[in-house]
Amino acid sequence: MLKVKNLRTSYGKNEILKGLDFEVSKEDIVAVIGESGTGKTTLALAIMGLLRYQQDNVKISGEIVFNGIDLSRLKEDELKKIRWSKISIVFQNVDNILNPVIPVFKQIKEILNSNDGTSIINDMLEKMDFPVSRAYAYPYQLSMGEKQKVMLAMAYILNPEFVILDEPTSALDFESKNNLIKIIKELSSQKAVLLATHDLDTAQNISNKTVVLYGGNIIESGSTKDVFTNPRHPYTRGLIRSYPSETRTKDLQGIKGNPGFTDNGCCFWPRCTQAIQICKEEKPLLTESNGRKIACHRYGIIPLVSVSRIKKTYENRSILKSISFDVYEGETLTILGRSGSGKTTLAKIIMGLIKPDDGEICLENMKVTCWDSAFYKKVQMIFQDTRAALSHRLNILESVTEPLLIQKCKSNEEMVDAAKQVLSEVGLPGSDDFLYSYPHHLSGGELQRVVIARALILSPRVLIADEPTSALDPSIQAKVLKLLNQIQEQRGLGMLFITHDLGVARKVSDRVMEINNGILKEKILR
Amino acid sequence: MHINTAQKLRKDKNAQAGIIIIILLLIFAIAVPIFTKAPDVFSEKILARPDCENLLGTNDIGQDIFSRLIYGLRTSLLVSVSTGLISTAISVVIGVLAGFKGGLLDIIFMRFIDAFLVLPVILVLIFVSVFIKPGIINLIILISLFQWQGTARIIRGQTLALKEKTHIYAAATFGSKKSYLLVRHIIPDLGHIIVVSFIYNARAAVFMEAGMAFIGVSNPSTISLGKIMHDAFKFYYLPAWVWWLLPAGLLLSMLLVSLTFLGNLMEKIIDPRLQNA
Numbered sequence: 001m002l003k004v005k006n007l008r009t010s011y012g013k014n015e016i017l018k019g020l021d022f023e024v025s026k027e028d029i030v031a032v033i034g035e036s037g038t039g040k041t042t043l044a045l046a047i048m049g050l051l052r053y054q055q056d057n058v059k060i061s062g063e064i065v066f067n068g069i070d071l072s073r074l075k076e077d078e079l080k081k082i083r084w085s086k087i088s089i090v091f092q093n094v095d096n097i098l099n100p101v102i103p104v105f106k107q108i109k110e111i112l113n114s115n116d117g118t119s120i121i122n123d124m125l126e127k128m129d130f131p132v133s134r135a136y137a138y139p140y141q142l143s144m145g146e147k148q149k150v151m152l153a154m155a156y157i158l159n160p161e162f163v164i165l166d167e168p169t170s171a172l173d174f175e176s177k178n179n180l181i182k183i184i185k186e187l188s189s190q191k192a193v194l195l196a197t198h199d200l201d202t203a204q205n206i207s208n209k210t211v212v213l214y215g216g217n218i219i220e221s222g223s224t225k226d227v228f229t230n231p232r233h234p235y236t237r238g239l240i241r242s243y244p245s246e247t248r249t250k251d252l253q254g255i256k257g258n259p260g261f262t263d264n265g266c267c268f269w270p271r272c273t274q275a276i277q278i279c280k281e282e283k284p285l286l287t288e289s290n291g292r293k294i295a296c297h298r299y300g301i302i303p304l305v306s307v308s309r310i311k312k313t314y315e316n317r318s319i320l321k322s323i324s325f326d327v328y329e330g331e332t333l334t335i336l337g338r339s340g341s342g343k344t345t346l347a348k349i350i351m352g353l354i355k356p357d358d359g360e361i362c363l364e365n366m367k368v369t370c371w372d373s374a375f376y377k378k379v380q381m382i383f384q385d386t387r388a389a390l391s392h393r394l395n396i397l398e399s400v401t402e403p404l405l406i407q408k409c410k411s412n413e414e415m416v417d418a419a420k421q422v423l424s425e426v427g428l429p430g431s432d433d434f435l436y437s438y439p440h441h442l443s444g445g446e447l448q449r450v451v452i453a454r455a456l457i458l459s460p461r462v463l464i465a466d467e468p469t470s471a472l473d474p475s476i477q478a479k480v481l482k483l484l485n486q487i488q489e490q491r492g493l494g495m496l497f498i499t500h501d502l503g504v505a506r507k508v509s510d511r512v513m514e515i516n517n518g519i520l521k522e523k524i525l526r
Numbered sequence: 527m528h529i530n531t532a533q534k535l536r537k538d539k540n541a542q543a544g545i546i547i548i549i550l551l552l553i554f555a556i557a558v559p560i561f562t563k564a565p566d567v568f569s570e571k572i573l574a575r576p577d578c579e580n581l582l583g584t585n586d587i588g589q590d591i592f593s594r595l596i597y598g599l600r601t602s603l604l605v606s607v608s609t610g611l612i613s614t615a616i617s618v619v620i621g622v623l624a625g626f627k628g629g630l631l632d633i634i635f636m637r638f639i640d641a642f643l644v645l646p647v648i649l650v651l652i653f654v655s656v657f658i659k660p661g662i663i664n665l666i667i668l669i670s671l672f673q674w675q676g677t678a679r680i681i682r683g684q685t686l687a688l689k690e691k692t693h694i695y696a697a698a699t700f701g702s703k704k705s706y707l708l709v710r711h712i713i714p715d716l717g718h719i720i721v722v723s724f725i726y727n728a729r730a731a732v733f734m735e736a737g738m739a740f741i742g743v744s745n746p747s748t749i750s751l752g753k754i755m756h757d758a759f760k761f762y763y764l765p766a767w768v769w770w771l772l773p774a775g776l777l778l779s780m781l782l783v784s785l786t787f788l789g790n791l792m793e794k795i796i797d798p799r800l801q802n803a
Contacts, residue, residue, distance in 0.1 A: 348695075351699050352699075353695055353698065353699070372701060373700075373701030374701075375701070376699055376700055376701035377701065380699065381696075381699050383692050383695065383696055384692075385692050388691060388692035388693060389692045389693055389695075389696045390693055390696075391693045391697075391711060391715070393714055393715065393717075402697065402700060403700035403701075406697070406700040406701050406702040406706060407700065407701055454696075458700070
């Protein structure tokens, strides 16, 4: 029904849409999601042919083919015949769109362009669950939900084939939003809909396909269910993580940095935690695999550590029976299990401290055959007993810089600077008094932070945290968990979080796996 | 928060006493002989009481007891420090290797130690001394060879426990080599045991050397505190024991006490947890 090919728009030198390609079929509801300023409204206005009214210096190139007609080449008169009758739109700022001195009934009637449309309008308003008695009210006399319903009535009154909904639920309360979502679903059967929104709940509820927009580029698209349950682009995942959905248990995480789109390389690389050199140099193409399109040089979120068929037996007791899982970049995978279930054994096997009876471990898709300094530069562990994990003879500076000393990658001055930086990252002072103090001078919470700082000083890609908060009181535990969350957001660490505490698992995990009798199973937390 | 050795020393009266005694004994052993008579010179004064010329009188063959005491102290110091160092070094190498490497090496070392431990050391030393000239160097080597086994066993046990400690695992997960773990963590963590072993070995060496000299198993030309006590003991029925036997015994005790105090101080410096102890 609608095909957008290499659509580019710009206001003067400022290019907003940078070559969009997608299509909306009949009965498709396509959600276009993304942060503010990514080009959602521009796309909606471009399809409606309304961009020229925004600014004088608008340039549009590419094709917007609707039922075989390229809308971008139509003149205004021709467009007017299509607008509202074939393609309609629900604008974002209802207060600015509705005329304040005309009753809403009349405004709807204007679109109907008929002398006798009262019954049609009343029918539509009834469908909207809008009290007909208030149809002659002025916009300022209506609530935001009612105004939004009037806008929907205007959009659907001519029974168009294609409807564009631009943030239809953004200003509504929870109940009004759910009500409106229900109405939109009913009205949109047999129609093609483009839903531009940053409200992910609405997108997930209404649409069957989702297009993720960033910096005027499509970076991921696919079926809504797939995109939301298994986002493959780091941006999509970041967006979903930032949204406080009803079922979300993990603390909210944003996307690092601020939206600032670059024309060099991938538009997302300055904020991406897994960017490599090519990401900075070449723009990735939108490629399709398994029904999903993704624009990423790394083919989406990469698995950092892959554990396959790990087995371990102690004195004829099988602790781990063919354990397999992946830890992806920037995600927290929690291994949940009671004491003695083999969680720490598993962590030590990954770290090369215990040899498994069978199985293999891959780091960034390469099989680990030798646990050497290169491995440990990428994978670090926070041990369960923090106090025991620090040598009582070494002061904080010596303890924190020990990994750098072993890896021999920095001079003495650089090591001190690096130590101060990581200590500040975990919220500890970098003063001489603190640096030259000893573990027995510090509290449990401070020690935990020191251990985290030490694990971070090599800038690892994976952090294995073995019960990092089990010995802490609830207040300190909350701080440490927030800290880990924050560090993950900034650095994109893949974290294997080991705990026996279901509450903690809920708050930190993207995924939870439970280990029981040596068998690991995915656990859904609700 | 720094560990300030000088500050620690100022607070620790025992350590101050130990250091002062050690320094005095060292000065006594090194500098004083410049001003004293040669210990081997005979005079006509036999078993003379202390006077201005002979501060601690003379022995049965007219030699100055004070001079002989100082030269004897030199021998004791030399034997104790040398034997302490050698035997502790051997015990650290063997104990740490056996504990850290484990396996066959551990079994071989431990059986070897067991074999040595069942031997009556003093008897073996006497028998061996019969066949070799029991000079100072030979004595140091001999005592060292029979001294390290007990401490090696203790160090091996501690190494076994230490290598399972979390901070050693943590250091391993930074990509360290085994040599780094040994040099940077395990051996320094054994510091207080090594110091105690050194003191134990040094003290035992002083006793062993003195004991052997006391029962007469020594080079007659070597002057040592044991030899002085051996000679003095023959005349215990005379009042000469007060200025002949007693000063030698006191000097020996002072040496051991000062070594112990010094060892305690070093232990506190090595282990910051004992700072306020």
